[in-house]
Amino acid sequence: MRKDGFIFIELLLALAISAIAISLFWQSSNNRIRMLSILEEKYAFSRLSADATIIRASGESINIEPSHYFPLRIEQTPSDIKILSEKFKGTVLLK
Amino acid sequence: MNSSRKSAFTLIEVLVSLAISGVLILILNNLITNSIFTDAKIQDQLEYRLKIESLLAHIDADIHSASYKSDGNKSVKIEFSEDRLRLYLKRFGTSPSSQQIIGFEAIWTFDSAGVSRSVNSSEGTHTRVLSDTVISAKLENLTPTIIKLTLVDKTFTKSKMFKL
Numbered sequence: 001m002r003k004d005g006f007i008f009i010e011l012l013l014a015l016a017i018s019a020i021a022i023s024l025f026w027q028s029s030n031n032r033i034r035m036l037s038i039l040e041e042k043y044a045f046s047r048l049s050a051d052a053t054i055i056r057a058s059g060e061s062i063n064i065e066p067s068h069y070f071p072l073r074i075e076q077t078p079s080d081i082k083i084l085s086e087k088f089k090g091t092v093l094l095k
Numbered sequence: 096m097n098s099s100r101k102s103a104f105t106l107i108e109v110l111v112s113l114a115i116s117g118v119l120i121l122i123l124n125n126l127i128t129n130s131i132f133t134d135a136k137i138q139d140q141l142e143y144r145l146k147i148e149s150l151l152a153h154i155d156a157d158i159h160s161a162s163y164k165s166d167g168n169k170s171v172k173i174e175f176s177e178d179r180l181r182l183y184l185k186r187f188g189t190s191p192s193s194q195q196i197i198g199f200e201a202i203w204t205f206d207s208a209g210v211s212r213s214v215n216s217s218e219g220t221h222t223r224v225l226s227d228t229v230i231s232a233k234l235e236n237l238t239p240t241i242i243k244l245t246l247v248d249k250t251f252t253k254s255k256m257f258k259l
Contacts, residue, residue, distance in 0.1 A: 029134045036141035043148035044253075050155065051256045058258075060238055068245070068254040 037071060038087065044072040045088055052081055052093040062095075143228065144251055150210060150225055151255045154244065157201050158257045160186045169259045173234055173242070179206040180232040190218060205232035205246075 006014075048069050055062045064081065066074045073084040083091040104112075161169040161184040170185040182203040190197045199216035209227040213220060231247040237256065245254040 026130075033134065033137055033141065036138065036145065040141060040144055040148060043145065043152070047148070047151060047253075047255055054241060054256045054258050058238055058241055060241075062237055062241070062256075065252075065254060068252050070251060 041071050041085060041087060044069045045083070045091075048072060048074065048081065048083075049093060052095055055095050140250055143226075143248075144253075146226060147230070147246055147248070147251075147253055151244070151246070151253065153212070153225075154182070154203060155255060155257060157184055157186065157203070158259070160188070162186055162198070168240070171257075171259050175234060179204065180234060181205075182234075190216070192218060205230060 048064070051064060055064075061078070064074075064076060066076060071085070072088070075082045075084055078095075080095055081093040083089065083093070158169065158171060161171055164170050172183040174181040174183070180203075183200060184203075185198065185200050187196055187198050189195070197216055197218070199214050202213040202215065204211045204213070207229055209224060209229060210232075211222055211224045213222040228248075233245045233247070235243045235245070237243050240259050241256055242259060243254055243256050245252060
């Protein structure tokens with residue numbers, strides 16, 4: 001039977017394995033949240049595109065409320081809607 | 096004195112190490128529990144928001160498929176009271192039982208019971224609760240043919256325009 005207890009390397013190894021397990025759990029959880037957030041952003045983008053199409057077709061001057069399309073970050077001018085979010089950066093929707 | 100006894104930790108050392116371990120375990124436990132709880136809460140909120148997005152897409156599909164009345168407008172009727180919003184629309188769809196194309200009335204209800212969609216057809220009435228969370232719904236007429244549905248929750252506001 002072993003009497004000496006764990007050696008330093010064994011302790012370090014156990015700690016390293018625990019740290020890897022915790023970081024994997026943390027990462028998977030963060031990835032899931034990020035994935036859901038990207039999905040919501042895509043939904044918001046398609047909603048905004050459809051709304052912009054309706055506004056364009058109507059020929060009326062209708063303003064949109066940027067906060068209603070969160071997490072999509074947008075900037076509105078009288079003639080267009082610029083997307084500032086990373087995923088759709090540079091996209092401009094005409095009103 | 097017993098000379099065979101090996102040197103070991105003193106009582107004070109053991110107590111101090113126990114106290115330090117106890118404090119560390121408490122802090123770690125709090126951190127991990129809070130992080131798991133917050134993660135779960137954020138995920139629930141995101142999933143709920145996605146559910147609302149898919150509801151808006153579903154209403155859009157319903158309105159898009161609504162049949163036209165003789166005046167050229169879509170067959171969409173709105174009923175709005177203090178705590179309830181109802182959208183009635185007539186359209187065609189496939190019957191789940193006979194697989195035939197049938198005409199039916201779809202009724203969207205937003206009230207204190209949540210969000211539900213009922214289907215009235217010759218085959219009967221079926222109601223499906225799509226969300227049991229109370230959400231405030233508001234409908235505005237932006238132009239005679241464009242309506243805007245706004246859904247407000249504690250954590251978000253989402254709106255969608257529909258062309259009638």
